[in-house]
Amino acid sequence: MSALLSIERVSKNYGPRIGCSDASFELWPGEVLAIVGESGSGKTTLLKCISGQMEPTSGKVRYSTRAGREVALDAMSEAERRFLIRTDWGFVHQDAREGLRMGVSAGANVGERLMAVGERHYGRIRSTALDWLGRVEIAGDRIDDSPWSYSGGMRQRLQIARNLVTAPRLIFMDEPTGGLDVSVQARLLDLLRGLVRRLGLAAVIVTHDLAVARLLSTRMMVMQGGRVIETGLTDQILEDPQQPYTQLLVSSVLQV
Amino acid sequence: MTPVLSIEGLSKEFTLHQQGGTRITVLENVNLDVMAGEAMSITGQSGRGKSTLLKLIYGSYKASGGTVRVLHNGAWVNVAGAQPRDILRLRQQTIGYVTQFLRVIPRIPAIDIVAEPLIDRDVAPDVAVGRARDLLARLNIPEKLWHLSPMTFSGGEQQRVNIARGFAAHHPILLLDEPTASLDEENRSRVLSMIAEARAAGSAVVAVFHDEEERRKACEREVAL
Numbered sequence: 001m002s003a004l005l006s007i008e009r010v011s012k013n014y015g016p017r018i019g020c021s022d023a024s025f026e027l028w029p030g031e032v033l034a035i036v037g038e039s040g041s042g043k044t045t046l047l048k049c050i051s052g053q054m055e056p057t058s059g060k061v062r063y064s065t066r067a068g069r070e071v072a073l074d075a076m077s078e079a080e081r082r083f084l085i086r087t088d089w090g091f092v093h094q095d096a097r098e099g100l101r102m103g104v105s106a107g108a109n110v111g112e113r114l115m116a117v118g119e120r121h122y123g124r125i126r127s128t129a130l131d132w133l134g135r136v137e138i139a140g141d142r143i144d145d146s147p148w149s150y151s152g153g154m155r156q157r158l159q160i161a162r163n164l165v166t167a168p169r170l171i172f173m174d175e176p177t178g179g180l181d182v183s184v185q186a187r188l189l190d191l192l193r194g195l196v197r198r199l200g201l202a203a204v205i206v207t208h209d210l211a212v213a214r215l216l217s218t219r220m221m222v223m224q225g226g227r228v229i230e231t232g233l234t235d236q237i238l239e240d241p242q243q244p245y246t247q248l249l250v251s252s253v254l255q256v
Numbered sequence: 257m258t259p260v261l262s263i264e265g266l267s268k269e270f271t272l273h274q275q276g277g278t279r280i281t282v283l284e285n286v287n288l289d290v291m292a293g294e295a296m297s298i299t300g301q302s303g304r305g306k307s308t309l310l311k312l313i314y315g316s317y318k319a320s321g322g323t324v325r326v327l328h329n330g331a332w333v334n335v336a337g338a339q340p341r342d343i344l345r346l347r348q349q350t351i352g353y354v355t356q357f358l359r360v361i362p363r364i365p366a367i368d369i370v371a372e373p374l375i376d377r378d379v380a381p382d383v384a385v386g387r388a389r390d391l392l393a394r395l396n397i398p399e400k401l402w403h404l405s406p407m408t409f410s411g412g413e414q415q416r417v418n419i420a421r422g423f424a425a426h427h428p429i430l431l432l433d434e435p436t437a438s439l440d441e442e443n444r445s446r447v448l449s450m451i452a453e454a455r456a457a458g459s460a461v462v463a464v465f466h467d468e469e470e471r472r473k474a475c476e477r478e479v480a481l
Contacts, residue, residue: 028341031341186362186363187362187363189362190361190362190363190364193361194364215361218340218344219340219341231340232318232340233315233316233340233343233344235316236315236316236317236318236340239311239316239317240270240311240316240317240318242271242318243273244273244274247272247273247274248273248274251274
């Protein structure tokens with residue numbers, strides 16, 4: 001077995017300003033890594049660099065394909081990269097509107113990804129879409145509705161269904177519960193936890209919420225000022241933080 | 257007999273950066289061997305580092321010095337210094353850890369919480385759930401609660417769900433942090449018999465017991481911190 005994703009010294013500068021600096025880590029199949037830190041710490045920049053949404057200034061991102069071949073993201077053609085992102089990977093945006101096509105129905109949002117991997121049979125696409133709406137707890141009779149008519153929590157669940165329908169091996173999430181009501185958050189979190197465990201997915205989750213990290217992740221990476229300052233098991237970081245900033249972060253939370 | 261857990265020169269110091277960098281030394285040069293099937297209790301006054309020692313063995317605290325070697329699938333792994341993914345593998349197969357407190361996951365029913373460690377080992381779901389039912393029944397959790405999330409359970413019920421989860425899968429090393437605290441007489445003796453069964457199946461037990469009588473019943477060796 002080898003690492004699914006290998007990140008080697010990835011940096012991103014915005015002109016003279018540092019986005020993220022010198023980040024390295026490996027992600028193995030089934031692992032869920034949480035990247036935590038305050039706003040401006042570089043966690044979203046790093047997530048975009050490793051998920052092919054943004055070109056890093058320097059460093060390497062390598063992915064191990066289903067065929068067991070290791071590919072460097074920057075050495076792939078644009079077409080290859082887009083195919084990988086559409087099929088093997090998923091990306092859940094904080095704002096569901098960025099991850100959904102708001103102009104088409106909920107069912108089409110899920111079905112579209114299936115068509116991207118070659119499914120053409122309308123009946124099968126519809127029944128798979130229906131099955132996935134059920135799995136994310138959206139009533140089947142809402143399949144033909146526009147995502148505009150959905151609540152924030154439903155849109156987020158729809159975005160998750162759209163991402164998972166092609167059975168990706170790796171999913172990236174940027175503040176998946178940000179901006180949702182606490183009760184809606186809880187439902188989304190245990191739904192995500194269940195899906196990730198059942199499907200054996202690997203995931204990288206960016207969050208500023210330590211409770212989200214605790215519930216979903218097995219490993220954690222703490223960022224500050226664009227740098228990774230501490231890494232370890234999630235419970236170890238939360239119970240025995242070493243760095244001053246991590247201690248401040250953990251002690252600022254009422255209860256994790 | 258050879259040990260399954262071997263601790264050498266273990267120390268733990270906390271640096272409190274939020275409090276002017278105060279350093280607190282909790283453990284210094286702890287040496288300890290535990291054999292398969294042996295039960296050892298850790299004694300000492302409050303603040304002497306009993307729970308800290310268990311957390312260092314489990315890997316949720318980082319050691320400041322020394323080694324914590326654990327026999328895992330026939331090979332020694334040093335928890336102090338192992339990669340996170342290796343510690344996760346150790347926890348899944350080798351080291352179990354039971355405290356008084358259940359970390360409740362919203363909406364997951366009690367029966368699934370108990371069965372989860374077995375499911376994680378790829379045990380067939382019906383076998384896993386069967387084992388979970390046996391344990392919940394044994395610890396007197398009323399059957400009508402099994403399919404509810406423990407979110408609304410009483411403290412004692414949550415504690416017993418957590419114990420059931422901790423004993424669901426066999427672990428060659430079992431760490432127990434006051435597992436019987438605040439349980440009634442009947443449930444206490446059930447937990448003690450579960451500990452005895454785990455030992456008979458070969459588990460080494462390292463435990464912290466508040467109550468002296470229970471400590472004597474459960475463990476044959478004592479180490480004072």
